[in-house]
Amino acid sequence: MNETIAWINDRWGQPTELSLPLSDRGLQLGDGVFETVLVRNGQPQLLQAHHQRWCDGATVLGMAPPPTLEVLRPLIAEAVQRSCSDGALRLNWSRDGAGARGIQVPLDEPDPSEHRFWFSLGPHTPTFNTESTWISRHERRNANSRLSHCKTFAYGQAIQARQEAILAGADEGLLLSTTGELCCGSTANLLVLRQGQWLTPPLSSGCLPGVMRQQLLELGIAREQHIDPTPQPGDKWLLINSLDCRVVSEVNHQALSTAVEAKELWAELLTTDH
Template sequence: MSSTLAWINGTWGDPSELKLPLSDRGLQLADGVFETVLIRGGEPQLLQAHHARWRDGATTLGMAPPPSLEVLGPLLREAIQLGGLNDHSATARSRNTIERHGALRLNWSRDGAAARGIQVPAGEPDPALHRFWFTLSAHQPSFAAVRTWISRHERRNATSRLSHCKTFAYGQAIQARREAIEHGADEGLLLSTTGELCCGSTANLLVQRQGQWLTPPLSSGCLPGVMRAQLLKHELAQEASIHAQPEPGDCWLLINSLDCRVVSAVDRHALTTTTQAEELWGALLKG
């Protein structure tokens, strides 16, 4: 697949050609939630977990539930077929080719049916006043090392509802990564308003310390990542407060549903690196 495929209102096309109304609250106010799902072997990975977080995020923000798995199923199968991502890994190996992966983004916005401003319609949220669309792009998971920089300007709000939902509002993450690049790093790390380390700009933080994988608690304001939940479910990691200063022998990872990057440095201080990133990430996709 050489370009991104998009769907909205029953129409397939290029995302640069399909349109959203200018009144859409997702566009105007970042008032919406989304999910990014890995396509691997022709199948969406951990789709039920992603859908549950998508639905819970919408509920938290007072939105109607997004489309059900029953509605999504036929659409996603068609998208995978149209995107040429339906070759299973065994077939790809028999052709001696690299297995193709995709990044699926599911979007659910609160539409602009209300009057101008931030007020939402009164009463029970109406699905008819929401908008659903999705995109599917080629993606190759990365396990390469990244240098990180702890943002001096941006902090995750430990008590905000928005910190616990995957919303359209990514301005803070954009600024944290921009700041990191300005300091010669690749990726930004964010502190919490509690003072502890929280997450990367688009990934959960995972620290191996004295043989145990640790990840910041949700009370830090980190996003409840799907891969993070898999780690805890399978007792491969435990929650613990992580402070900005690495300890000798630490190995750090930044993990999400699309990649698992090894942290080679924090604020120009070199870290011990691990070769377990790809193996660990792959094991979590098995459910």
């Protein structure tokens, strides 16, 4: 098989066949966290790092911990058998709400039985193409918000930034921080090669703590540095996440060098799992 498969409540099926209750807070309020994991040759890549960020995000939101790795691994293995050995796995964890109206979260200890887990696995081929970018004039990542460090269901800002970029004649949107520095792309971390050193915006900018970004830092390939919106001469920019690594060809119509081995760098980060 080579089609997307999904699982929820011990049921397997196509994503269009399965459903969530309309009362689910993830559906109504974006109250939940997710992870997108690359699967290569049937093996989820950097699963432990993704799982840790998933758990950290749930903690920030005051949710119960998501399913453990011991629960996930056999389900993922079965999904690979049912779907594909090379693809994108999305893990979802939402707060159920049990039909309650309003935004208030219960103040007692979060109960895992009042949360909902589901996932999907579908074919995906990593891309390493070049993309023109546009710095959003309307959307900024909040450097002071704890939510900026969680991969939540709420992606409205990223959608708006990308739409703005497309209307400006570019492929992808870049976001400034509320501090005025560059922060990230709509769905990826920013990586800048400057004078032989890879740089990435610090978490204090409000960027998402990407798994591949963390790999770059832990392996000593990159270091954190504030990035100004205007590229410097000789800069080479990448947008990197767990599924792809795209070369930035221009920023607000200013051309950049694209002579960088994006695929090789990205693949190197998959060789070490923690």
